[in-house]
Amino acid sequence: MTRTTPELNDPVEEHRALHGKESLIAIAGHPLHAMLVAFPIALTMSVLGADLLFWWTADPFWARAAGWASFGAFLMGVIAGITGTVELLVVKGIRNRSASWTHFILAVMLLSILGANWGIRVGDHVDAVLPLGLLMSCLAAGLTAVTGWHGGKLVFDYQIGTKSIEAPAGREP
Numbered sequence: 442m443t444r445t446t447p448e449l450n451d452p453v454e455e456h457r458a459l460h461g462k463e464s465l466i467a468i469a470g471h472p473l474h475a476m477l478v479a480f481p482i483a484l485t486m487s488v489l490g491a492d493l494l495f496w497w498t499a500d501p502f503w504a505r506a507a508g509w510a511s512f513g514a515f516l517m518g519v520i521a522g523i524t525g526t527v528e529l530l531v532v533k534g535i536r537n538r539s540a541s542w543t544h545f546i547l548a549v550m551l552l553s554i555l556g557a558n559w560g561i562r563v564g565d566h567v568d569a570v571l572p573l574g575l576l577m578s579c580l581a582a583g584l585t586a587v588t589g590w591h592g593g594k595l596v597f598d599y600q601i602g603t604k605s606i607e608a609p610a611g612r613e614p
């Protein structure tokens with residue numbers, strides 16, 4: 442006797458109200474979050490670069506550069522995080538997908554590390570670099586890569602934050 446597998450239903454696909462995933466926090470249709478995340482990503486990598494250059498050269502210039510870059514990474518990360526969070530809470534189709542919440546959890550962990558990596562440098566940016574600052578920069582760079590990759594997955598795999606285009610009459614999308 443052959444057994445047939447029961448057909449599985451996707452509860453999100455079944456509810457039309459959850460189909461809308463278009464970004465609301467946008468300028469002329471261009472999502473602000475996607476525009477802003479480039480800053481914390483680039484600045485976090487810059488902190489790691491400056492820490493490594495300080496380790497190599499012992500030039501306090503690099504420790505000061507890392508201090509300012511860590512402040513910029515945290516500040517811009519929080520601003521980007523606010524736009525992402527508003528999007529997450531306001532758009533029903535984004536809020537109801539678990540992948541969006543996975544990205545949120547990764548991002549909040551990243552923002553706390555970015556804040557701590559800046560905090561330890563306030564007051565004594567030179568002594569803070571080795572070894573703790575450098576270790577935190579490595580952790581922040583790794584988590585930034587994971588969070589950024591996952592953000593791209595939201596857009597490219599799940600079409601979160603994208604506009605759905607109606608297919609012209611008589612043509613499949």
Ligand code: HEM
Nearest residue numbers: 472474475478522525526529545548588589592593601602
């Ligand atoms: C703190 C809360 C955050 C939330 C709730 C959030 C939410 C989202 C959402 C909903 C999207 C889909 C596109 C859109 O709707 O704009 C997205 C995309 C993305 N996010 Fe976040 N995000 C957060 C923080 C971050 C941070 C700190 C980074 C930096 C590493 C980041 C990196 C990205 C990237 C790279 C994309 C893909 C952008 C694209 O290719 O268009 N997100 N995020």
